[in-house]
Amino acid sequence: MAVTIRDVARMAGVSVATVTRALSTPEVVRPTTRERVREVASSLGYHPNRAARGLITGRTGNIGLLVPDLANPFFPSIVKGVQARALEADHAVFLADTDEDPDAEAGLVRKLAKQVDGLVLCSPRMAEQELRAVAREVPMVLVYRRIAGVPSVTAEFLDGMRQALSHLVALGHRRIAYVAGPRSSWANRERVRSLRTVAKQAGVELVELGSVTPQFQGGVSVADRVLAAAVTAVIAYNDLVALGLLHRFAARGVAVPDDISVLGFDDIPLAAMVHPALTTVALPQGQAGQAGVDLLLDLLNKRDRAVRRELPTQLMVRGSTGSAR
Amino acid sequence: MAVTIRDVARMAGVSVATVTRALSTPEVVRPTTRERVREVASSLGYHPNRAARGLITGRTGNIGLLVPDLANPFFPSIVKGVQARALEADHAVFLADTDEDPDAEAGLVRKLAKQVDGLVLCSPRMAEQELRAVAREVPMVLVYRRIAGVPSVTAEFLDGMRQALSHLVALGHRRIAYVAGPRSSWANRERVRSLRTVAKQAGVELVELGSVTPQFQGGVSVADRVLAAAVTAVIAYNDLVALGLLHRFAARGVAVPDDISVLGFDDIPLAAMVHPALTTVALPQGQAGQAGVDLLLDLLNKRDRAVRRELPTQLMVRGSTGSAR
């Protein structure tokens, strides 16, 4: 068995209460006692049992993190950000992957909820109503989703979309396709909304193409329809879809960017690795994860700071966009 | 406060002891009592507090998972496998990312160790001796690393390498480069060893090129040296390095596979998305994660099954390899 508070108390010749104080509220213990206790504790390698402590304080020192699909390259960086920030705050992270299943999500969330002080939900798929219900039961922060009354971290989509469209317009594009993601996705709705707004302002003709799964295959499957739409540029729901487009275009001998320009969203690591490299709107990932944890910790400590953060976006111009032919 | 065992006991008109039994060892409780208790419990939404239970049983129901770098696309699938299997066994997963830092690793492992029943260490970077020390303190399983006396899950590297080399030989390649990964990496040592063995058997001339960081940039940085080595094919330490090679080759106008064939290792999702798609030796990822959890659970339940599992590998032939010119 590991060393307990009693072992320390005995060796230091004090009561267990004094040991607790020496470690948690040092200022109320006489310096000489405090030092003796601390030395014994560290010489024995004592660390308080978190479960036992949690039983009393109601705080576990753990946070729960939920992602829809870790295999989607957008998420690992967010997870890393959460991890890093949580570690600094001496919190451990429970991870759950829902496999893009909105139904499984609710169950997992509640399961997690009971073992943690709070939750960071990354781009959750579940219904707004259900989400709101959970938010009443356990402190939580949304990342890349926004719901009235629930703290969230998102990015400035409108600005990102404006950067993207201005770039294409500057290259002479006037008729542009948008490949939409899942209709149920909050992120997709945001993107569509932003895009319509800026397209109208810029006088660009927009061709919206059906909902696809937000993955490589989604892009592959819609590529031929994009070509048939007679546009000179296409904006994809996300980078994965954009990569699917590139893949199918290459297979059909369509040159990018000479025949058609392709623009993605997210800036996943892959975007810079392919040929031609993908022009894309970079959304903060690690930073979003960190901000999520920060918000959550504030919440837990009742420091009610900004309940909603919007991080900046940045267009990354690479090889997949060029002049309209 | 959440509903406790006492609430259930009171409402069901039994003692707390009976409630525990009705839920954990139903067979020792009279059916009528059992049913009454269970109905009350579920109507109240009662779930035992895991921390409190752990205090007594010594089991937390949590397992710790450690990966060197979640941003490396090889790991997310493993994590998903661990997750899925752990969930089935009603265990939660603590995740830690060490950012490829062998020193941070040891600290994180020990920190995790105190909150879990056992650990799954994924391709850990730390020294063998240290690893062995930790293994004595807490049940653990290694994934993609092997150390005498510690349970592990790996893949049949030798067989995979043989498939890869036979493929290249069949295409007429006789002089082949290998781009090595980090010298300190167990996986790299295994691959070098396998490759030398099969190369000798096949009468293939091997050109070994320096150690690179196991990432995209590593491949980019060594690409020119590969070209200077006058080989007709190159095997990279992993897919990320192979992608770096492809990228630089494309930039220099070197055609793949016409001028040179490129072969990777791992079969990360990206491998199939690039153009030309990457021929690679597929290592089980999700499956390895699942097997890791299985081994760990066996260990925890003292069912001492196979202490070492080697999963099969499979060469995925794609566009990046072709006939020697």
Added chain:
DNA sequence: TTGAAAGCGCTACCAA
């Protein structure tokens, strides 16, 4: 400034 003791929610033992 310190110690004694109650009790967090649960399981395991012993007795009935």
Added chain:
DNA sequence: TTGGTAGCGCTTTCAA
């Protein structure tokens, strides 16, 4: 088959 109760390791009163 059931109930009473000790006690897991810790923090937090309350008293001294």
